[in-house]
Amino acid sequence: MLTFFHSPNSRSTAILSLIEEMGVQDRVERRLVSIPRVDGTGKVDPANPHPEGKVPCLVHEGQVITERGAIMIHLTTLFPGKLAPQVGTPEWGKFVSWMNWYQGVMEPVLICKAAGIEHPYLFAGLRGHDEVVARLRAGLETGPWIMGEEFTAADILLHSPYAWFRDFTPDEPLIEDWVARCMARPARERALEKETAMTAKLAA
Structure with missing residues (x-):
């Protein structure tokens, strides 16, 4: 279950x-x-x-x-x-790296940026938003998706903050196009439709 x-x-x-x-x-x-x-x-x-x-x-x-x-x-x-490579393959290692990079680096960096927090320790340990953007851009240069030719769960996770906070989306055509394509996925649209119904239920 x-x-x-x-x-x-x-x-x-x-x-x-x-x-x-x-x-x-x-x-x-x-x-x-x-x-x-x-x-x-x-x-x-x-x-x-x-x-x-x-x-x-x-x-x-x-x-x-x-x-x-x-x-x-x-x-x-x-x-x-x-939605993910086969476990144990080199591609699986790359996939897991992206997923853990998001949790350990990308999201904390974006939270600090949103809060206006800057400190040398943060930059030394996590890096900054410029470095986050550079890594995403480098990943998408072999795209069209983060893992290459196939859309995966890594795309769902990594694009998500830019989908909700559009002002944070970097002025990078490669990244802007990727975010737009992720947001236009039929599955995401279905999920958002269900969320609308859930929100009404939660408010009732």
Whole structure:
């Protein structure tokens, strides 16, 4: 049994999109929960098993799995297909590198940028947004997708902050085009339509 704890318009939207892309909606039970928001709205939901009250959260036969990169790797391993390379191949190593780079570098850098936080320790440990942009651009130069010819879960994860915060999208045609193509995926559009219905349900 797989149970996905989700809150609309949050980090877990990327997981909803992945589930749509993979076509495994009938294999993953979805549960709607509330979360505390940056604007002060929302609250921790006691029904959410995430240890910090966040989303996404996936429960697989009693085991709690958190963090988008980890959940995406877990799901694409459980349901192998075109959304990730075969486990154990060199391409798999490249895929896992991108997923972990997002969690360990890209998202923290973007959060610091959004908060206006700068410090030599941050740059030394994580680098800055210019370096993030340079790495994305280098990856897409062999594109059209992050992994090359095939659209994967790495594209869903890495483009996601620019999809929500369009002002942060770099003035780089290669990246702008990639973000636009990711956002136009039919599976993402279906996920957003479902989120609209969920938002109404959560507000009721």
